Amino acid sequence: MGKKRFLIIFGFFLTAVVSAGITYGAVKYNEISNISNDPFGKLRSTYQTIKTDYYKDAKTEDLVDGAIRGMLGALEDPYSTYMDTKEAKGFQENISSSFEGIGAEVQESDGAIMIVSPIKGSPAEAAGLKPKDKILKVDNTSVEGMSVNEAIMLIRGEKGSKVKLLVERSGVGELNFTITRDTIPIETVHFEKMDDGIGKIQITKFSESTDKELAKAVSELTKQNVKGFVIDLRQNPGGLLEQAVYMSDLFIAKGKNILQVENKDGSKEVYKAENEDKIDLPVVVVVDEGTASAAEIMAAALHQSAGIPIIGDKTFGKGTIQTTKAFKDGSSVKYTIAKWLTPDGHWIHEKGIKPQYAVSLPEYAKLPYLDPEKTLKEEDSSAEVKVAQQMLQALGYNNVKANGIFDPATKQEVEKFQKENGIAVNGQIGGETTIKMIESLQKKLIENDTQLEEAVNVLKKQLAS
Missing domain, CATH: 1.10.101.10 (PGBD-like superfamily/PGBD)
Structure with missing residues (x-):
């Protein structure tokens, strides 16, 4: 009997015994108990089957965590994810205090873990990681199939320790990075008075105290009699939406739109400027492909509602809003609740914002990292x-x-x-x-x-x- 014929006959035989509910070899086919119209019937039945029939003891906590991860994964939304206790703690640290790691905002994109933006002054920036670099391995461990939070916990570590990343960069190929972890500071606003009396304000992310830091920067530079401001939002991965609203309010006339939020049912909430005394000095904004999320909200608001020009490269393009729900054990789920729209009602998701003055950095700024x-x-x-x-x-x-x-x-x-x-x-x-x-x-x-x-x-x- 020829090999091809044997395979065909074997396939037919296996189908036959499965249909009959017969045991063949090491596989036993049983019909799982009847399921009613209850949409959670399959879930409960599967859980009970694993607890009673699986050949090893399965921890209830692990099964529940896995089910939650699976539900969020089924949304096919890179910004919706489950975070266990350790992951949730790391996420909270990233928006409220310093943490130890390489200093890069990452997200899941089409099943891959991708760099959104390295944080200004971080080891990730110094090493040469770029927005949209795809992380393939962390210390020789593949991150394929991992959630973004699982990958983050691999990348983070104690100050002074090293982590090896294998990344894929579009147009370049695979690149190896060895990065020494450090403390990533909470300071998110840096400012200086430049030549010709111009104040430069660089905002690296939108955390809980960024609005206060920005107000201080504006106040200090105003005391130095600056003639105008350059707001640098390059490599800013975003953060808290409310911070983008507070900060944009400094530059926009009262009553004008800062952004619109489109809810699940199609209804819209409009956030308007409330500040009675906006900054009246000339302002320009600088962005690049690492400008994302809350940073894009601010850039769009300043341009559309205050006529402030934007200079640089097209931004990243993240137009959704997330919130978190914490559980008693410290774990949490982060999930998308709405779209955000520019003041005039446009959705920039996966499109980005095109500057009025398109300017790129020199080509050597895009060179890969050398180990x-x-x-x-x-x-x-x-x-x-x-x-x-x-x-x-x-x-x-x-x-x-x-x-x-x-x-x-x-x-x-x-x-x-x-x-x-x-x-x-x-x-x-x-x-x-x-x-x-x-x-x-x-x-x-x-x-x-x-x-x-x-x-x-x-x-x-x-x-x-």
């Missing part, structure tokens, strides 16, 4: 070598060709870089050399922040008019 623990040397050929060559080119070492081959010309330029930066000359890229290259690029980016430069130019034109 300092990995050594690149002459005769190596890899994607990492190409990245290192592109870094050297961006730093002015133009005799290098970005072809991914560590040739003698590359070695010569590496030696030149090492000599000029007081590093032991060996012609290899790794350790101190890699760290110095990254630091030099970051410094150059600060000095050549094309988005901030355009924001200042737009603000100056307003001041001159």
Whole structure:
């Protein structure tokens, strides 16, 4: 009898014995008890079957947690999830106090764990993680199929400890990161008086005290007689909706819309500005692909209801609102309750906000991270070598060709870089050399922040008019 024929006959035989309720091999087929019209009948019956017939003891707590995760997963909404006690505590810390980790906002997207935005000044930002990087593994553990909170608990850890991430970046491929965890501070607003009397205010996320921090920044800069404000919302993953409302209220005339909330039944609630004394100095807003959620609410509100121009790249595009429900054991569910719309009623979900002044950072700002623990040397050929060559080119070492081959010309330029930066000359890229290259690029980016430069130019034109 041929193999193909045997498989066909075996398939028929198995179907026959299943239909008859007969035991075959190691599989026993039994009909689960009859279920009434009660929609939870199958759930209760399955639970009872597992508790009585499963070959090992199953913890009731684990079964209940699994059922809740399954219900939320069936919604196919990356922003609705179950959080056990540990996960819920971590979530609360992220919006109310400091925590220890790498400092990156993540979400589930099409079954993958994706970076929304690294937090300003965090290890994640310093390492070079970018918005929309997809995390594949954490310390060699695949995160496929995990909830976003399960992945977060793997990524977080004690200050000073290291975590390895394997990520996939669109147009680049897979990248390895080794990141040293640190304390992520609660301070969410940073400000300074720039040249020409312009006040720069950077908001990194929207937590419980951000409105007070913003008010303080505006007050301090006003005392320094600034002529206008640049509100920097780049790499801001969002946070609390009420904070976006309070903060937008500072810049919008009383009675004008801040946002609209569309409920399940189609009804809409309109949030309007209530501040009697709005800021009357010129303002511009800077955004990028890491500007999300509450940060998008503020950007849209300031533009549509106060005529404030937006500069930068198209934003992330998160137009839903979540709330949490806590259980007595400390666990909780986070779930979507409504859409938020811009003041004029548009839904920017998965579309983002297009700036009036489209400006991107220099190409070298998008270069992947180089792992300092990995050594690149002459005769190596890899994607990492190409990245290192592109870094050297961006730093002015133009005799290098970005072809991914560590040739003698590359070695010569590496030696030149090492000599000029007081590093032991060996012609290899790794350790101190890699760290110095990254630091030099970051410094150059600060000095050549094309988005901030355009924001200042737009603000100056307003001041001159």
